[in-house]
Every structure is written in C-alpha cells, then in structure tokens.
Amino acid sequence: MTIQRTLVLCKPDAVQRGMVGQIISRFERKGLKMVGLKMMKVDRDLASRHYQEHVTKPFYEELCSFITSSPLVAMAIEGENAVAVVRNLMGVTNPQDAASGTIRGDFGLNLTMNLVHGSDSPASAKRELDLFFAPEELHDYELALEPWT
Numbered sequence: 001m002t003i004q005r006t007l008v009l010c011k012p013d014a015v016q017r018g019m020v021g022q023i024i025s026r027f028e029r030k031g032l033k034m035v036g037l038k039m040m041k042v043d044r045d046l047a048s049r050h051y052q053e054h055v056t057k058p059f060y061e062e063l064c065s066f067i068t069s070s071p072l073v074a075m076a077i078e079g080e081n082a083v084a085v086v087r088n089l090m091g092v093t094n095p096q097d098a099a100s101g102t103i104r105g106d107f108g109l110n111l112t113m114n115l116v117h118g119s120d121s122p123a124s125a126k127r128e129l130d131l132f133f134a135p136e137e138l139h140d141y142e143l144a145l146e147p148w149t
Contacts, residue, residue: 004082005035005138007128008090009117012070013109015039020073023103023116026089027077031149036076036129036138042067049131059112066112074132079149083125086118 008027010020028034042050047064054060077086091098095108095115108114119125129138 001080003078003080004122004125005076005078005129006082006086006119006122006125007117007132008075008077008086008119009067009132010073010075011113011115011117012066012072013113014115015071015073017107017115019107019115022107024073024075026103027075027086030079030085030089031145032077032079032082032085033141033143033146034075035078035140036133037073038133038137039071039073040132041071044068046131050128062112076129076133076138083119083122087120090116090118 008023010023014020014023024034024037044064047067048055050067051060051063054063079085089103091102091104091108093104093114094111095104096110098105098108100106103116104114119128
C-alpha cells in the first residue's frame with residue numbers, strides 16, 4: 001500500500017459557482033482524507049511558481065490571469081495512491097473530453113475553467129504542496145473509516 005499526499009485546487013470558477021462542497025464531497029466519499037484545507041487568493045508570484053513548467057507556452061498568461069482572478073480553495077489530500085485516484089476523480093484536463101461521472105466531465109466548462117487542479121505525479125505533489133501549505137498547516141490523524149477503505 002502506497003499512501004501519498006497530493007494537492008488539489010478548487011479553482012476560482014469552482015468557488016464562484018458554489019461547487020467547492022460538492023468537489024470536496026467526491027474526494028471524501030472515495031475514502032480520501034483531507035489533511036489540509038484553506039481558502040486563499042493566489043498572487044502573481046505564487047501563480048508563476050505554480051505554473052513554472054508552462055512559462056514558454058502560449059496559454060501561460062491565461063492560466064496566471066485566471067488563477068489570480070478570484071479566491072480558490074487549496075486542499076492537501078491523503079490516501080492510497082492518492083495522486084492517481086484524485087486525477088481519475090477529476091477527469092482529463094479538457095472537460096469536453098472528460099468522462100461522465102468525473103468532476104470535469106460533470107461540471108467543467110472549458111479548458112481553462114475546468115474547476116480543479118491536481119498534481120500529476122508524486123514529485124509534483126511534493127513541490128506543489130510546499131508552495132501552497134506550510135508544514136504546520138498539514139495534519140496527521142486517523143479516520144475511523146480507514147480500515148474500511
């Protein structure tokens with residue numbers, strides 16, 4: 001069993017559309033554990049560090065503008081193979097191609113406004129969690145349901 005932590009962002013469109021609770025619920029119903037949660041406004045510096053791998057791409061400015069446009073909710077999620085499980089729950093990046101039953105497939109509007117971000121690998125998860133959470137903002141605890149999931 002590989003227990004991992006990963007970052008999930010409920011992006012500004014999720015906050016503006018009042019969908020954060022539904023999104024969190026999907027992760028919790030799957031049996032994943034919330035170990036960090038906060039609402040925040042992302043500034044340009046954090047946006048540029050978060051999207052550093054896209055800096056040379058034509059959509060970089062659109063990504064930065066969107067993520068800084070309104071508050072978002074950052075989550076640190078823990079569970080068995082959490083990176084892959086979270087990405088499966090979210091669906092593929094483009095909501096038009098995402099399967100029904102996924103967050104993006106059910107609620108996403110377009111490639112930029114796709115409601116959620118999730119780390120794409122354990123290494124990215126570590127880097128991104130460090131960007132969005134201080135160590136003291138992450139919590140170790142046991143859920144009563146853990147033996148059942």
